[in-house]
Amino acid sequence: MHAPVAPPTRLRRRLAVAFVLVAGVLTALLATTTYLMVRQARLHDSLDRAERETRFGLRLATGLGPGSDLQQFVEGFGAGGLHATVLDGDRRFDSDPAVAPSVPASVRTLVRDGQLAYARLDVGGRPWLLVGGRPAGSATELYLLFNEEAMDRDLVELRNALLLGWLGSVVAAGLVGWLVARRTLAPVARASRAARSLAEGLLDTRLPEEGADELGTWAASFNRMAEALQAKIADLTEARARERRFTSDVAHELRTPLTALVSEASMLAEHVDRMPPEAVRPAELLIGDVARLRRLVEDLMTISRFDAGGEDVRREPLELGSLVAAAIRARGWQDRVRVRGVEVRLESDRRRVEAIVANLVANAVEHGGREVAVRVGADGGRAFVEVSDRGPGIAPEHLPHVFERFYKAERARTGGSGLGLSIALENARLLGGDLEAWSELGRGARFTLWLPVTEPLRAGDGPVASAGQDGDGPTEEG
Amino acid sequence: MLLVEDDASIRESTAIGLERAGLRVITARDGQEAVEAFAKERFDLVILDLMLPGIDGFEVCRRIRRDSGVPIVMLTARADATDVVAGLELGADDYVTKPFDLPVLVARVRAVLRRISGETPGTVHRVGDLEIDEGAFSVRRGGRELDLTATELRLLAALARRPGQVFTREMLLETVWGYDYLGDSRLVDVAVQRLRAKVEEDPGRPRRISTVRGVGYRLERA
Numbered sequence: 001m002h003a004p005v006a007p008p009t010r011l012r013r014r015l016a017v018a019f020v021l022v023a024g025v026l027t028a029l030l031a032t033t034t035y036l037m038v039r040q041a042r043l044h045d046s047l048d049r050a051e052r053e054t055r056f057g058l059r060l061a062t063g064l065g066p067g068s069d070l071q072q073f074v075e076g077f078g079a080g081g082l083h084a085t086v087l088d089g090d091r092r093f094d095s096d097p098a099v100a101p102s103v104p105a106s107v108r109t110l111v112r113d114g115q116l117a118y119a120r121l122d123v124g125g126r127p128w129l130l131v132g133g134r135p136a137g138s139a140t141e142l143y144l145l146f147n148e149e150a151m152d153r154d155l156v157e158l159r160n161a162l163l164l165g166w167l168g169s170v171v172a173a174g175l176v177g178w179l180v181a182r183r184t185l186a187p188v189a190r191a192s193r194a195a196r197s198l199a200e201g202l203l204d205t206r207l208p209e210e211g212a213d214e215l216g217t218w219a220a221s222f223n224r225m226a227e228a229l230q231a232k233i234a235d236l237t238e239a240r241a242r243e244r245r246f247t248s249d250v251a252h253e254l255r256t257p258l259t260a261l262v263s264e265a266s267m268l269a270e271h272v273d274r275m276p277p278e279a280v281r282p283a284e285l286l287i288g289d290v291a292r293l294r295r296l297v298e299d300l301m302t303i304s305r306f307d308a309g310g311e312d313v314r315r316e317p318l319e320l321g322s323l324v325a326a327a328i329r330a331r332g333w334q335d336r337v338r339v340r341g342v343e344v345r346l347e348s349d350r351r352r353v354e355a356i357v358a359n360l361v362a363n364a365v366e367h368g369g370r371e372v373a374v375r376v377g378a379d380g381g382r383a384f385v386e387v388s389d390r391g392p393g394i395a396p397e398h399l400p401h402v403f404e405r406f407y408k409a410e411r412a413r414t415g416g417s418g419l420g421l422s423i424a425l426e427n428a429r430l431l432g433g434d435l436e437a438w439s440e441l442g443r444g445a446r447f448t449l450w451l452p453v454t455e456p457l458r459a460g461d462g463p464v465a466s467a468g469q470d471g472d473g474p475t476e477e478g
Numbered sequence: 479m480l481l482v483e484d485d486a487s488i489r490e491s492t493a494i495g496l497e498r499a500g501l502r503v504i505t506a507r508d509g510q511e512a513v514e515a516f517a518k519e520r521f522d523l524v525i526l527d528l529m530l531p532g533i534d535g536f537e538v539c540r541r542i543r544r545d546s547g548v549p550i551v552m553l554t555a556r557a558d559a560t561d562v563v564a565g566l567e568l569g570a571d572d573y574v575t576k577p578f579d580l581p582v583l584v585a586r587v588r589a590v591l592r593r594i595s596g597e598t599p600g601t602v603h604r605v606g607d608l609e610i611d612e613g614a615f616s617v618r619r620g621g622r623e624l625d626l627t628a629t630e631l632r633l634l635a636a637l638a639r640r641p642g643q644v645f646t647r648e649m650l651l652e653t654v655w656g657y658d659y660l661g662d663s664r665l666v667d668v669a670v671q672r673l674r675a676k677v678e679e680d681p682g683r684p685r686r687i688s689t690v691r692g693v694g695y696r697l698e699r700a
Contacts, residue, residue, distance in 0.1 A: 260487030
């Protein structure tokens with residue numbers, strides 16, 4: 001009956017993961033963009049500066065005559081982490097021979113055409129920016145090499161900082177998500193608990209209606225529903241109680257005229273043989289019908305007592321086999337009913353056990369004819385009385401209903417009130433036992449009464465007197 | 479005998495049935511009439527409906543018991559109700575459940591009357607300081623006469639016939655009440671309680687009539 005309910009933690013986890021995903025993607029996007037833009041700007045700046053320096057250098061170089069000392073010229077750039085290289089035909093002058101880059105061919109081609117050109121190189125594991133140009137009216141080529149190590153380091157730092165920030169925000173998002181989810185879902189968990197306890201019958205379960213948010217509104221609706229449910233069930237219970245009271249009242253009201261009827265019928269019965277012949281049959285029918293009405297009213301009273309609850313059970317030690325045999329003898333069935341089995345000692349309500357057995361045997365005798373067998377025994381810690389007959393049996397479609405009130409398998413059946421088996425079942429349950437029915441059409445029916453065998457009885461192993469204390473009066477039931 | 483019943487039909491048919499069985503019946507319609515009739519005449523037995531208009535059956539029972547040990551048979555609605563125990567505790571001797579069979583009522587009435595008809599031999603039992611004279615219907619404790627109802631006396635006598643022996647409730651029901659099968663063992667329990675209240679020094683700690691748990695009762699030898 002229970003629908004699978006997702007444990008609240010799963011929902012909470014899902015919410016937290018969603019939080020992390022959104023926060024992670026967004027901050028990652030932001031960080032990447034930031035990094036790329038900063039990097040672009042820095043590269044651009046670096047290039048700008050290099051270009052300005054290069055143009056300045058080129059202007060200086062323009063003044064160089066053919067006989068100028070080119071080596072000295074390049075060394076003039078040597079300060080400030082800058083390196084210069086001049087290529088003049090096949091000759092090459094480096095400000096620092098240790099940092100003498102080979103100029104990429106693409107750059108040289110552009111430079112020879114009289115343009116400024118640049119390339120980023122890796123020399124000795126360090127990043128450099130190479131910018132070259134040709135001084136106006138000269139065939140020499142001037143290349144300047146700018147160290148970009150600092151910029152690179154800055155960019156790496158920036159990248160690390162952004163990465164760290166991203167990680168931090170992801171963790172924070174996860175945490176916040178979890179907490180928010182927990183806070184938000186707490187009322188949901190409460191609501192689900194409330195719904196469950198409502199389903200289990202605690203009809204006065206209500207939710208605190210706090211906050212004007214959706215959950216608050218929902219809690220109010222839930223409470224309204226619970227109230228409606230409670231009112232409805234109270235109505236139904238009340239209606240049922242009224243119905244039961246009515247049944248009980250009717251039965252009790254019928255009892256008084258019935259008592260008179262029973263007396264009158266029994267007096268009539270004494271005179272049937274002295275009546276005029278035409279009155280005999282009606283008198284007999286009347287007497288029989290009074291008996292039938294009496295059974296019905298008595299059964300109705302019994303069942304309405306069960307409905308009212310508060311039936312008391314008077315447990316006392318008894319021997320089940322003897323009780324069954326005595327009950328059958330007392331009704332004069334001993335010639336028709338075979339009793340066998342072993343003696344079982346238990347503690348139960350003698351009258352109720354007797355009533356159940358009498359009902360079962362009466363049914364069997366009525367429907368099963370001569371072959372009625374009763375077996376008494378114990379099985380698996382329970383005692384049983386099994387009453388079987390070889391009568392016509394009960395059709396499978398009727399079998400599940402035989403314990404229902406006023407259920408009659410065959411409409412034409414006479415005799416019983418239609419309450420006998422219901423009463424027997426109520427009695428069996430009251431004693432902590434059960435009643436089972438089995439039948440096969442044409443082969444007969446079998447009813448089994450199960451009774452709990454409580455503590456082993458002391459009485460049978462030599463009576464133990466308790467002279468000093470009296471715990472055995474009529475108040476000791478239960 | 480006195481029949482107290484408020485329903486006219488039941489009263490009339492029951493009276494006819496009892497008279498046919500050879501019993502002389504005077505009827506009362508309610509508690510008031512019953513009390514008045516009881517004050518005027520002596521009865522061997524009272525059949526008392528518990529549900530009566532005005533003074534109810536319990537009150538009638540209490541008033542009768544105040545100055546008489548006459549046997550009382552109650553007519554009740556339900557055998558398992560607290561009514562039965564309440565009635566028995568007030569001193570009723572037996573009960574019949576409505577609707578009842580006339581022959582059953584007659585049999586119960588006869589059994590009760592047999593108890594007091596003195597057909598038992600005039601045996602005298604002496605158990606400790608108790609002296610039970612079945613013939614004279616009297617019980618003395620230490621020479622002092624005790625006021626017992628017929629049923630209580632029969633019960634004490636039954637126990638006194640064999641002091642020290644345990645009697646089961648069924649045995650007592652058979653010998654005292656005349657049930658042959660499935661009487662109500664509460665009859666015995668309540669009667670024993672009432673008996674103890676009269677013969678024991680401390681009914682809360684009975685020393686003469688002891689309970690044998692799960693079996694029955696026994697009158698101690700001394």
